[in-house]
Amino acid sequence: MINATMSGLNAKAREVIKLNEPDMSRPVTMMQAFAQRHSERAFAPEMLTDQDLSDLLWAADGINRPDGHRTAPSGMNAHDVDIYLLTAEGAYLFNPAEKCLTLVAEGDHRALIRGPQPDFPLPAVAFVMTTTPSRFNFPDAHLAEVMGNVDAGIISQNISLFCGGAGLANVPRVSMDYPGLAALLRLPAGTTPVINNCVGYPAR
Ligand SMILES: Cc1cc2nc3c(=O)[nH]c(=O)nc-3n(C[C@H](O)[C@H](O)[C@H](O)COP(=O)(O)O)c2cc1C
Structure with missing residues (x-):
C-alpha cells in the first residue's frame, strides 16, 4: 500500500492509494461553510493536495x-452509496473503512x-456517487430507489459544504454519461450513478 503523502494522486495511477x-483543525466555521456554498464551473488544472482530497x-x-x-x-444504515473518483490518471473507488x-x-x-x-x-476530480438498492434488502423497490437517491444526494451536499468551507470550486450535477460510466466502473446490474460533484481549485 502506498501512502498518499508519498505518492499523491498526481503520480502515475497506482493500485491502492x-x-x-x-x-x-481546519479553521473554517460551520456557518462560513454554509455561507460560502455555491456552484462554480471553472476549475484550475491542478490536482487537489493529498490533505484536501x-x-x-x-x-x-x-x-x-x-x-x-x-x-x-444512509437509509437503514445500508451504506448503499459508493463514491468513485475520475482524475487525469485513473478511476478509483473510495474505501472508507480502509481509508484508501x-x-x-x-x-x-x-x-x-x-x-x-x-x-x-x-x-481536477469528478466524484461519482452510485447507489446499489439491493443493499437495502427491502421488499419495496420504489422506496429502496428513493432511499438510494436521497443517500447519494446527502453525500453530494457533504461534498458541496466541504468545498464551500475549503474554497474549492464545486458543482453537483446529474448530467453525465450513465452507460459509459457503468461500463468503465464495471458496475453490477442494478447499481447506477445518481449524481456527481465536479471539484477543483478555482480557475484563476
Ligand atoms: C440535483 C441537482 C442536479 C444538478 N445537475 C446539474 C447539471 O447537470 N449540470 C450543471 O451544470 N449543474 C447542475 N446542478 C447545479 C445547479 O444548477 C445549481 O445548484 C443551481 O443553479 C443553483 O446554484 P447554486 O448551487 O450556486 O446555489 C444540479 C444541482 C442539483 C441539486
Whole structure:
C-alpha cells in the first residue's frame, strides 16, 4: 500500500492509494461553510493536495464513530452509496473503512462526466456517487430507489459544504454519461450513478 503523502494522486495511477487522516483543525466555521456554498464551473488544472482530497472524502462519507457509522446518514444504515473518483490518471473507488482509494481503471476518463453538457470544463476530480438498492434488502423497490437517491444526494451536499468551507470550486450535477460510466466502473446490474460533484481549485 502506498501512502498518499508519498505518492499523491498526481503520480502515475497506482493500485491502492492510502489517504491521510482527516485534519480536524481546519479553521473554517460551520456557518462560513454554509455561507460560502455555491456552484462554480471553472476549475484550475491542478490536482487537489493529498490533505484536501483526504479531508473531502472523510467529510463526504468517512467513518466518524467507532462503530463504523459515517458522516453521511444512509437509509437503514445500508451504506448503499459508493463514491468513485475520475482524475487525469485513473478511476478509483473510495474505501472508507480502509481509508484508501483502489484503482478501477487507468487513464483519463473525465470526459464521461460531461454527458449532455459537451462543453463542460473538466474538473481536477469528478466524484461519482452510485447507489446499489439491493443493499437495502427491502421488499419495496420504489422506496429502496428513493432511499438510494436521497443517500447519494446527502453525500453530494457533504461534498458541496466541504468545498464551500475549503474554497474549492464545486458543482453537483446529474448530467453525465450513465452507460459509459457503468461500463468503465464495471458496475453490477442494478447499481447506477445518481449524481456527481465536479471539484477543483478555482480557475484563476
Ligand atoms: C440535483 C441537482 C442536479 C444538478 N445537475 C446539474 C447539471 O447537470 N449540470 C450543471 O451544470 N449543474 C447542475 N446542478 C447545479 C445547479 O444548477 C445549481 O445548484 C443551481 O443553479 C443553483 O446554484 P447554486 O448551487 O450556486 O446555489 C444540479 C444541482 C442539483 C441539486
